[in-house]
Amino acid sequence: xxxxALAMTEAVGAKPKRILVTGGTGLVGRAIQEVVANxxxxxxxxxxxxxxxxADLTSAVETRALFEKHKPTHVIHLAAMVxxxxxxxxxxxxxxxxxxxxxxxxxxxxxxxxxxKVVSCLSTCIFPDKTTYPIxxxxxxxxxxHSSNFGYSYAKRMIDVQNRGYFEQHGCRFTAVIPTNVFxxxxxxxxxxxHVLPGLIHKVYLAKQNGSALTVWGxxxxxxQFIYSLDLARLFVWVLREYEEVEPIxxxxxxxxxxxxxxxxxxxxxxxxxxxxxxxxxxxSERLQRQSWRPWTSGxxxxxxQPRPMGSSRRQPATPSSGTTSPTxxxxxxDKL
Amino acid sequence: MGAPQGAKPKRILVTGGTGLVGRAIQEVVANxxxxxxxxxxxxxxxxADLTSAVETRALFEKHKPTHVIHLAAMVxxxxxxxxxxxxxxxxxxxxxxxxxxxxxxxxxxKVVSCLSTCIFPDKTTYPIxxxxxxxxxxHSSNFGYSYAKRMIDVQNRGYFEQHGCRFTAVIPTNVFxxxxxxxxxxxHVLPGLIHKVYLAKQNGSALTVWGxxxxxxQFIYSLDLARLFVWVLREYEEVEPIxxxxxxxxxVSIREAAxxxxxxxxxxxxxxxxxTKADGQFKKTASNAKLRHYLPNFQFTPFRQAVKETCTxxxxxxxxxxx
Numbered sequence: 001x002x003x004x005a006l007a008m009t010e011a012v013g014a015k016p017k018r019i020l021v022t023g024g025t026g027l028v029g030r031a032i033q034e035v036v037a038n039x040x041x042x043x044x045x046x047x048x049x050x051x052x053x054x055a056d057l058t059s060a061v062e063t064r065a066l067f068e069k070h071k072p073t074h075v076i077h078l079a080a081m082v083x084x085x086x087x088x089x090x091x092x093x094x095x096x097x098x099x100x101x102x103x104x105x106x107x108x109x110x111x112x113x114x115x116x117k118v119v120s121c122l123s124t125c126i127f128p129d130k131t132t133y134p135i136x137x138x139x140x141x142x143x144x145x146h147s148s149n150f151g152y153s154y155a156k157r158m159i160d161v162q163n164r165g166y167f168e169q170h171g172c173r174f175t176a177v178i179p180t181n182v183f184x185x186x187x188x189x190x191x192x193x194x195h196v197l198p199g200l201i202h203k204v205y206l207a208k209q210n211g212s213a214l215t216v217w218g219x220x221x222x223x224x225q226f227i228y229s230l231d232l233a234r235l236f237v238w239v240l241r242e243y244e245e246v247e248p249i250x251x252x253x254x255x256x257x258x259x260x261x262x263x264x265x266x267x268x269x270x271x272x273x274x275x276x277x278x279x280x281x282x283x284x285s286e287r288l289q290r291q292s293w294r295p296w297t298s299g300x301x302x303x304x305x306q307p308r309p310m311g312s313s314r315r316q317p318a319t320p321s322s323g324t325t326s327p328t329x330x331x332x333x334x335d336k337l
Numbered sequence: 338m339g340a341p342q343g344a345k346p347k348r349i350l351v352t353g354g355t356g357l358v359g360r361a362i363q364e365v366v367a368n369x370x371x372x373x374x375x376x377x378x379x380x381x382x383x384x385a386d387l388t389s390a391v392e393t394r395a396l397f398e399k400h401k402p403t404h405v406i407h408l409a410a411m412v413x414x415x416x417x418x419x420x421x422x423x424x425x426x427x428x429x430x431x432x433x434x435x436x437x438x439x440x441x442x443x444x445x446x447k448v449v450s451c452l453s454t455c456i457f458p459d460k461t462t463y464p465i466x467x468x469x470x471x472x473x474x475x476h477s478s479n480f481g482y483s484y485a486k487r488m489i490d491v492q493n494r495g496y497f498e499q500h501g502c503r504f505t506a507v508i509p510t511n512v513f514x515x516x517x518x519x520x521x522x523x524x525h526v527l528p529g530l531i532h533k534v535y536l537a538k539q540n541g542s543a544l545t546v547w548g549x550x551x552x553x554x555q556f557i558y559s560l561d562l563a564r565l566f567v568w569v570l571r572e573y574e575e576v577e578p579i580x581x582x583x584x585x586x587x588x589v590s591i592r593e594a595a596x597x598x599x600x601x602x603x604x605x606x607x608x609x610x611x612x613t614k615a616d617g618q619f620k621k622t623a624s625n626a627k628l629r630h631y632l633p634n635f636q637f638t639p640f641r642q643a644v645k646e647t648c649t650x651x652x653x654x655x656x657x658x659x660x
Contacts, residue, residue, distance in 0.1 A: 093495030097434065100488075104427065141474045154491050161484045165423030 017045045019240065020070050022057060022106060023078030024049025028121065028179075030186040031233035032076065040237050048072065052079070058098055063105035067113045074240060077106050077120040081152075084193040088149035096151030103159050111172055118174040119240050122160065122248055124181075126153040137178065137248050160248055167246045176248040177239055184229025197226065225252050347375045349570065350400050352387060352436060353408030354379025358451065358509075360516040361563035362406065370567050378402065382409075388428055393435035397443045404570060407436050407450040411482075415617045417523045418479035426481030433489050441502055449570050450506040452490065452578055454555075454621045456483035464585050464624035467508065467578050476618045490578055497576045506578040507569055510623055514559030514643070515650035519660040527556065527644075530595050531651050532660055534602045543607040544599065547614035550592030555582050555623060558643035568632065582625045583637050594644075601645040602652070 023029050029049055036047050048070050055066040057079050081098040088095055103120070110118045127135050128143030140160060145153030159176055166172035183197040191199045200216065207214045235251045243249060353359050359379055366377050378400050385396040387409050411428040418425055433450070440448045457465045458473030470490060475483035489506055496502035513527040521529045530546065537544045565581045573579060589597075595608060628635070638646075651658055 091499060093492070093499040096492060096495050097438070100430065100434070104430070108427070143473065144471045150491065151495050154488065158484065158488070161480065162423070162426060165426050165481050169421060169423040 015044070015073075017073045018071065019045060019047050019074040019076060020067070020072035021047065021049045021076045021078060023051070023080065023121075025051040025186075026078060027182060027184060027187045027229055028078050028232060028236070031184055031229035032236055035230060035233040035237065040234060057102040057105055060101075060105045060108075064109045064112070067109040067115075071113065072110075073116050075106065075110050075115050075118040076236060076240060077103070077118055079106070080121070080156075083152075084195065085148060087193055088152055092149065092151035094151070095149065096155050099152060099155035100158060103155065103162065107159070107162055107166065107174060110174070111166055111170065116173065117240065118163075118172075119236065119243075120159045120163070120174070120176040122156045122176050122178040124178055124250070124252075125149065126156045137250055140178075140248070163246055163248075173244070173246065175239070175243065175246050177236065178248050178250045179232050180225040180227050180250070180252045182227055182229050182232055187229075196224070227252060345374070345403075347404050348400065348402045349375060349377050349404040349406060350397070350402035351377065351379045351406045351408060353381070353410065353451075355381040355516075356408060357512055357514060357517045357559050358408050358562060358566070361514055361559035362566055365560060365563040365567065370564060387432040387435055390431075390435045390438075394439045394442070397439040397445075401443065402440075403446050405436065405440050405445050405448040406566060406570060407433070407448055409436070410451070410486075412518075413482075413523050414525050414529065415478055415615060418482055419615075422479065422481035424481070425479065426485050429482060429485035430488065433485065433492065437489070437492055437496065437504060440504070441496055441500060446503065447570065448493075448502075448504040449566065449573075450489045450493070450504070452486045452506050452508040454508055454510045454580070454582070454623045455479060455618070456486045456508075457621060457623075459618065463620065463622040465622065466624045467580055467627055470508075470578070478615070478617060493576055493578075503574070503576065505569070505573065505576050507566065508578050508580045508582075508623070509562050510555040510557050510580075510582040510621070512557055512559050512562055514647050515654075517559075517647075517659070519651060519658050521660075524660075526554070526591060527594060527598070527647075528651075530598050531602070531648055534598050534604045534648075535652065535655065537606055538602065538604055541606065543609050544595065544604060546591065546595050546608065546610050548591065548610065548616040549612050550595065550610050551590055552616050552618065553588045553590050553620045553622070554594070555585070555588050555621075556594065556640060556643075557582055558638045558640075558647075561637050561643075565628070565632075565635070573631070579627050579631075580623050580625055581628060582623050583640075584625055584629075585622055587637075587640065588620070588622055589640065597641050597644045598648060601641070601648040 021029055021032060024033070029051075033047070033049055036045075041047065050066065050070075055062040057063050057066075079102055081095055081102070083091075083095070107118060107120075122140075124135075126145055127140060129146040130143055131139060140157055144150065145157075163172075163174040163176060166174045181195065181197065183195070187198040188194040189198040189202040191202050194202075200214075203216075204214055206212075232251055239249065239251075351359055351362060354363070359381075363377075363379055366375075371377065380396065380400075385392040387393050387396075409432055411425055411432070413421075413425070437448060437450075452470075454465070456475055457470060459476040460473055461469060470487055474480065475487075493502075493504040493506060496504050511525065511527065513525070517528040518524040519528040519532040521532050524532075530544075533546075534544055536542075562581055569579065569581075592610075598604075599608065
């Protein structure tokens with residue numbers, strides 16, 4: 001309790017906030033719940049975590065009812081239809097439509113209900129497939145995304161478009177963050193449909209039980225920047241409180257995996273603090289220090305092994321064409337999208 | 338007029354049926370282009386609010402179309418777009434999703450939607466072609482409208498990949514003709530200039546053109562576009578969109594367009610340029626190579642003749658014209 005009392009502060013003169021978190025029971029939602037409960041929360045903040053049990057966000061009516069029930073002043077919007085590579089390839093239309101509906105319903109309800117700030121969640125997998133490295137926030141719309149998940153990617157990109165629309169037409173402060181590969185407790189550890197790290201953790205668990213080998217899909221050469229969900233959660237809270245831009249911000253792990261331009265595909269975000277990142281961090285750093293903000297968890301302490309570059313046949317975010325991992329289909333029109 | 342042998346009957350629903358392009362399609366279908374195996378149904382906002390999923394679905398269930406030409410959209414000129422980018426985004430996304438999804442659910446065989454060359458990337462090489470739509474952000478003045486239109490192409494591809502639907506789109510350049518919106522504040526450049534010349538003649542005043550007059554555009558006469566739309570509906574089998582435009586060599590500046598109108602309406606007054614007003618995009622030069630590959634012999638109406646016909650229509654129908 002003492003640690004909690006020391007860590008919690010109340011910004012002087014701050015108006016009370018009620019923060020609604022959609023997708024509140026997912027990987028990132030649970031991480032935010034944890035950091036808020038264990039030192040990051042402030043006494044002027046009330047946090048409300050909702051999930052699909054509370055409302056079907058593809059319904060405008062249900063979404064609006066949710067907002068009217070909770071009357072949030074702020075929103076962290078994490079809810080989305082997500083999935084691994086194969087599910088995306090099969091259902092690009094559904095990923096597009098459902099996510100567009102969810103996002104429009106949440107943003108428009110937020111606007112209509114006078115929400116002061118919305119922080120939505122994009123993903124580095126939505127960046128252009130053909131690109132130079134490192135990629136940064138200005139490059140989101142500079143070309144088509146990877147064809148395997150174009151539906152999901154475009155729906156996420158359009159959050160940024162809609163944020164800008166609300167700002168220009170109504171002065172709303174709706175913004176977004178762009179995390180790299182997130183991992184942590186409460187993830188989806190399904191080997192077929194989940195993402196690479198939790199899938200491997202599950203595989204190792206089973207391999208130990210069965211005394212069998214660990215099979216990693218792919219060559220193991222593709223490179224990724226991983227961000228621990230608890231670190232992302234702390235950054236989300238900082239963005240909610242302090243980040244004033246409408247333009248999105250990349251939240252990337254500070255790890256030891258170097259940038260590279262290997263053939264296997266490197267999404268090549270600046271992993272050590274990039275000039276852009278440092279520029280963005282400079283002004284709030286003093287405020288963050290006052291709040292006893294801790295820096296990113298190092299790679300070694302957040303998982304039992306150093307994150308190694310690994311490959312997988314499931315969808316990989318923001319890479320140049322990972323030819324070996326993307327199934328092709330002759331029945332599809334060209335990959336131009 | 339004839340029916341191809343063995344053709345199944347078509348019922349073609351045209352949304353935005355009373356707009357500039359919709360009325361042009363009505364005219365060409367009634368005057369020689371229609372076929373006996375086709376029934377054409379033209380609907381407008383009076384028939385359904387397409388931003389409502391429920392009303393859109395009811396419209397489809399009422400008419401049971403086999404084919405759709407989807408023209409309905411929230412549209413406007415430069416200054417309206419700048420003011421209302423969010424609305425242009427949201428309303429058009431809703432309209433498009435409602436129409437495409439109702440078409441899918443009701444088993445429509447083909448949908449031809451309408452994009453625009455103004456949605457292409459702002460920073461680009463020229464001429465632009467159909468493969469370049471998504472290669473960068475659109476011009477900032479109308480990003481809401483542009484992204485909503487681009488997403489028709491994304492959604493078409495989604496319906497094809499997931500369900501095998503043949504939903505496609507055309508990309509006209511600047512369209513003009515009878516039945517346009519001639520509102521000076523909110524309309525597009527050619528009809529706006531026609532209206533201005535009409536008033537300047539009446540008032541004995543100068544013609545003021547907004548901007549420098551230097552930006553360049555390819556204009557396509559609505560009746561030509563209508564004939565091409567009908568061809569696309571019947572013959573064009575790709576899901577990838579197709580640009581419908583005059584050639585690059587027929588691009589004109591806004592000044593030249595103003596001069597064509599001045600000549601057509603026999604305006605004798607002064608022509609001035611208000612350079613305090615925005616120019617919009619400098620050029621949007623589009624390649625019609627794909628169209629020419631399919632239809633090498635298609636004849637466009639000469640620009641000055643089309644302008645003359647439009648000016649005459651406007652003067653004759655001034656009282657009832659949209660303005």
